[in-house]
Amino acid sequence: MIDILKYEGKVCVVTGAASGMGEACARTLVELGAEVIGLDVQDVNLPVKESLHLDLLQQSSIDEVVSKLPGKIDRLFNCAGIPGAPRFSALDTMVVNYVGLKHLTEALIPRIPEGGAIASITSVAGMGYQKNLAKVKELLAIDDFSAARDWCEANPDVANGYLFSKAMIIGYTLTRAGQLAPGKIRMNCLSPAPTDTPMMPAFYEAAPQEFMDEHFQAPVGRNATAEEMAEPLILLNSEAARFVSGVNFFVDYGYTGQVFMEERPGLLL
Numbered sequence: 490m491i492d493i494l495k496y497e498g499k500v501c502v503v504t505g506a507a508s509g510m511g512e513a514c515a516r517t518l519v520e521l522g523a524e525v526i527g528l529d530v531q532d533v534n535l536p537v538k539e540s541l542h543l544d545l546l547q548q549s550s551i552d553e554v555v556s557k558l559p560g561k562i563d564r565l566f567n568c569a570g571i572p573g574a575p576r577f578s579a580l581d582t583m584v585v586n587y588v589g590l591k592h593l594t595e596a597l598i599p600r601i602p603e604g605g606a607i608a609s610i611t612s613v614a615g616m617g618y619q620k621n622l623a624k625v626k627e628l629l630a631i632d633d634f635s636a637a638r639d640w641c642e643a644n645p646d647v648a649n650g651y652l653f654s655k656a657m658i659i660g661y662t663l664t665r666a667g668q669l670a671p672g673k674i675r676m677n678c679l680s681p682a683p684t685d686t687p688m689m690p691a692f693y694e695a696a697p698q699e700f701m702d703e704h705f706q707a708p709v710g711r712n713a714t715a716e717e718m719a720e721p722l723i724l725l726n727s728e729a730a731r732f733v734s735g736v737n738f739f740v741d742y743g744y745t746g747q748v749f750m751e752e753r754p755g756l757l758l
C-alpha cells in the first residue's frame with residue numbers, strides 16, 4: 490500500500506483546532522501521524538503534540554504564539570474564523586478572518602521549508618472577489634497589522650465583514666501562490682458550502698434557515714459535515730497535491746457550478 494498524503498512526522502500548525510472544521514482537521518492529521526500544534530482562542534481538547542492560546546483579533550497574541558512555535562513548520566492550516574453579523578462587528582470579522590490570518594501566515598512563511606504548504610478556509614461567500622478587485626488589491630498591499638485594521642475601519646462600506654473578509658482570503662491566496670512558487674511553497678484555499686458546525690446557528694441568525702437552504706445549500710440537498718471539509722483541506726496541503734497552488738477549491742457538491750452557469754443566485758459582494 491502506498492501513502493500519497495505523506496503526513497507522517499510532518500509538523501502541522503492548525504488554527505481553529507478547538508471546533509468544527511479545524512477540530513476535524515487537527516484530529517485527522519493526528520491520526521495520519523503528523524505532529525500537530527493546535528491554536529485557538531478556545532481550549533483544544535485533542536491529543537495534539539501541543540496547543541497554544543491564540544486570539545487572531547490581537548497582534549500581540551499572534552506575535553506571542555509565533556515566538557513559541559518551532560523553527561520549522563511543514564504545513565499551515567488556517568481554519569479559525571468568525572461568522573460576522575449579528576454576533577460580531579464587521580471590523581472584528583475583518584481582523585480575525587483576514588488581517589490576523591495574514592499576520593500569522595506571513596510570520597510563519599520563513600519557517601516553511603521547500604515542499605511546504607499553506608491551506609486556508611475561506612467561503613463560497615467570498616466568490617465575488619473579482620467584482621471588487623481594486624479594493625481587494627488596495628487592502629492586500631497593506632502588510633502592517635494596525636494599518637490594515639485602520640484601513641478596514643476607514644472603509645466600512647467595502648470592509649463589510651464576512652463577505653469581504655472571505656474575498657480577501659481568496660485574493661491573498663491567489664496573489665501569494667505565484668510569489669511563493671519559486672521557493673517551492675504552495676498556497677491554496679478552500680470554499681465550503683454550508684456545513685453543520687457550531688458556527689452554523691450564527692448564519693441562521695443572519696438569515697433564516699429556509700432562506701439559507703434555498704439559496705446556498707449544496708444541490709445534493711444537505712449541509713456538509715466538518716469532516717467533508719477537513720479531508721479535502723488535508724488533501725490540498727498534502728504531498729498528493731504537490732503541483733496544486735493558487736487554487737480556490739470549491740467544496741460544495743455543484744453549488745458554484747450552478748451559480749457560474751447562472752442557474753442560481755450567488756453570494757456576490
Ligand SMILES: NC(=O)c1ccc[n+]([C@@H]2O[C@H](COP(=O)([O-])OP(=O)(O)OC[C@H]3O[C@@H](n4cnc5c(N)ncnc54)[C@H](O)[C@@H]3O)[C@@H](O)[C@H]2O)c1
Nearest residue numbers: 505507508509510530544545569570612683684686687688
Ligand atoms: N460552517 C459553515 O457553514 C462555513 C461555511 C463556509 C466557511 N466557513 C469557515 O470555516 C472555518 C471554520 O469554521 P467552522 O464552521 O468550523 O466554525 P467553528 O465556530 O466550529 O470553528 C471556528 C474556530 O475558530 C476559532 N476562533 C474564533 N475566533 C478566533 C480568534 N479570534 N482567534 C483564534 N481562533 C478563533 C473558534 O474558537 C473555533 O474553534 C471558518 O473560517 C468559517 O468562516 C464555515
